[in-house]
Amino acid sequence: MSDLIHGLTSIEVAELTKRTIAAKDVAYCPYSNFQVGCALLCDDGSWVIGANIENASYPVTICAERVALAKAIYRAIGVATNITPPASPCGMCRQFIREFVSLETPIFMYDKNAEYVVRTLEQLLPMSFGPDDLNHASELPGHSDKK
Ligand SMILES: [Zn+2]
Secondary structure (H helix, E strand, C coil): CCCCECCECHHHHHHHHHHHHHHHHHCECCCCCCCCEEEEEECCCCEEEEECECCCCHHHCECHHHHHCCCCCEEEEEEECCCCCCCCCCHHHHHHHHCCCCCCCEEEEECCCCCEEEEEHHHHCCCCCCHHHHCCHHHCCCCCCCC
16 A cells, blocks of 8 residues: 555545544534534544534533544544634644653644645644653553554
8 A cells, every 4th residue: 555645545545534524513502603613533444523512611521532532542633614724623632632642643634625735743742741751651541552
C-alpha cells in the first residue's frame, strides 16, 4: 500500500470524512449554534463518533472530541465544523487526546465543504506533557508498545 495518508488507506479516509461530518448532526449546541462532529477510527477497525454537548452551566459543556474518546486505541481522529478554514481541537481537547493516543496519530480537520487539513497530535501539541512523563505509559491504552 504505497498511497497511505498518515497510515490510512483512501477508503479509510473517505469513511472518516463521512462519519466525522455526519457526527455534527447529533450536536446539542443551543447556546453557540456551533456544531462540531468527531469520529475516531479504533485499532480494531470499529468507529466511535461524538458531538459537542453544551450545558446551561457553560463550563459543563463537553467538546465533541472528549465525547467521542472512550477507552479504545485510536488510529485516526476526525473533527468537522461548518466553517472555513476548518477548526482545530481546542487546547483542552488536545491535552485530553494526548492521554490516549501516540503523538503520531493524525487528526483530520474538516471544513464546511468537507475539505480537510491534517496534522499529527505532535504538531498540534508540541512539547506536550503526557502519561509517559509520569512513568505510567505502559499502563495506559495506546502507549503500551511505545518508548
Ligand atoms: Zn475542545
